[in-house]
Amino acid sequence: MKNRLRVLRAEKAWSQADLADQLGVSRQTVNAIEVEKYDPSLPLAFKIARLFALPIEQVFQDEENPAAKAAE
Amino acid sequence: MSTTPEFRAPSRKMKIWHWYFVFAFLAGGVYGVASSLGYAWHDLPAPVILVATFAMVAAAMTCTVLWMRDIDELARQAHYVAWFWGGSFALCILLCLVLAAPALPGLIDFASLEREFAPFAGDGGGFIAGVTASLVVLSIGYGAWWLVFWLRKR
Numbered sequence: 616m617k618n619r620l621r622v623l624r625a626e627k628a629w630s631q632a633d634l635a636d637q638l639g640v641s642r643q644t645v646n647a648i649e650v651e652k653y654d655p656s657l658p659l660a661f662k663i664a665r666l667f668a669l670p671i672e673q674v675f676q677d678e679e680n681p682a683a684k685a686a687e
Numbered sequence: 688m689s690t691t692p693e694f695r696a697p698s699r700k701m702k703i704w705h706w707y708f709v710f711a712f713l714a715g716g717v718y719g720v721a722s723s724l725g726y727a728w729h730d731l732p733a734p735v736i737l738v739a740t741f742a743m744v745a746a747a748m749t750c751t752v753l754w755m756r757d758i759d760e761l762a763r764q765a766h767y768v769a770w771f772w773g774g775s776f777a778l779c780i781l782l783c784l785v786l787a788a789p790a791l792p793g794l795i796d797f798a799s800l801e802r803e804f805a806p807f808a809g810d811g812g813g814f815i816a817g818v819t820a821s822l823v824v825l826s827i828g829y830g831a832w833w834l835v836f837w838l839r840k841r
């Protein structure tokens with residue numbers, strides 16, 4: 616699953632450790648999500664979206680969804 | 688966001704690690720001293736063996752539950768995946784060995800394994816050796832899968 620976490624984090628000038636602290640996860644987890652090696656659980660995905668005050672679909676994009684592909 | 692390092696009290700996870708290592712070193716030391724004095728685990732009275740075994744397993748399980756509750760979801764996922772796939776592959780290898788054992792008489796020295804474990808269970812030495820081998824192989828498979836998963840995802 617694609618995501619914009621790295622961009623969103625950069626906009627806030629947060630380090631991975633800063634973001635990890637706010638989410639209550641390890642820095643490794645934040646990195647694994649950013650490089651798209653790991654898809655977070657639904658509760659964590661919602662927590663990330665809430666933290667950036669965005670709808671979840673503006674943080675994570677479903678690659679299987681043709682509408683999402685077309686929007687890219 | 689602050690960029691200066693802050694002092695943080697050790698988390699419950701770190702406390703569990705600390706106590707685990709302290710206990711492991713103490714237990715290893717006691718075992719080593721007792722062995723050098725000629726005492727052996729299997730020579731202890733049966734009630735002592737039973738109580739000590741259940742106490743150690745209960746303590747280990749308690750630490751494991753607390754540990755799993757404290758780690759984050761990627762770390763937990765690593766353990767789930769490693770336990771399932773690493774453990775399954777390891778047990779499949781063991782299964783191959785068991786099924787192929789009659790065709791590979793020289794591959795494993797079963798007689799010396801039984802002798803090694805005979806003090807623990809007498810005639811059941813072979814069975815205990817088998818259970819121990821399963822635990823060891825399962826742990827190796829689990830550990831190897833966990834390491835690969837962790838290095839690839841981190």
